[in-house]
């Protein structure tokens with residue numbers, strides 16, 4: 001799949017490495033912007049407060065399937081939107097999902113150590129499902145569907161609890177949500 005990552009830091013760069021290993025063709029875009037016309041899927045992995053800025057610098061986003069991985073740390077979604085993901089959808093008009101915001105990038109290189117495949121929550125449009133779930137699996141995660149894009153706000157807020165567990169002493173961690181016979 002042709003994938004563009006907007007943000008080539010811990011998350012964008014880390015997932016780009018994993019996806020390239022899985023055979024995808026990844027274009028990495030930083031704060032100078034660029035064009036994503038060729039991409040079948042676009043990952044947003046830039047600071048949450050800079051999401052609107054990306055639309056001034058990145059071209060070719062109309063109708064694209066976008067996965068928004070941003071978190072809002074000391075920032076709010078753009079005015080009138082409950083979440084960054086819903087803002088993205090309003091700009092692209094394409095299939096949109098929220099995913100990869102509830103996993104730590106600094107342990108992507110340890111996914112294969114896990115006894116069971118780690119989960120990665122996503123919510124969003126059904127039209128994005130095939131792409132999101134494939135890119136989850138190709139990064140080493142088991143995708144867990146969390147409902148429509150209206151749930152993106154709750155998924156963004158979940159970060160507070162994730163940070164609380166992290167800072168409570170566990171450090172960066174994976175998690176797994178599965179029926180009893182799959183744990």
Ligand SMILES: NC(=O)c1ccc[n+]([C@@H]2O[C@H](COP(=O)([O-])OP(=O)(O)OC[C@H]3O[C@@H](n4cnc5c(N)ncnc54)[C@H](OP(=O)(O)O)[C@@H]3O)[C@@H](O)[C@H]2O)c1
Pocket residue numbers: 006007008009010011012013029030031032033045046047048050053054057069070071072073100101102103104105106
């Ligand atoms: N780190 C994690 O474990 C983690 C996990 C889940 C979600 N997140 C979220 O994912 C996002 C990225 O986190 P990160 O840790 O990967 O950050 P990071 O390492 O600081 O990388 C940020 C990237 O965003 C780019 N960028 C900054 N402003 C931009 C703009 N206006 N337009 C386009 N690109 C821009 C930077 O470009 P340059 O390369 O040109 O500087 C850089 O490549 C954040 O929203 C964060 O909260 C982080």
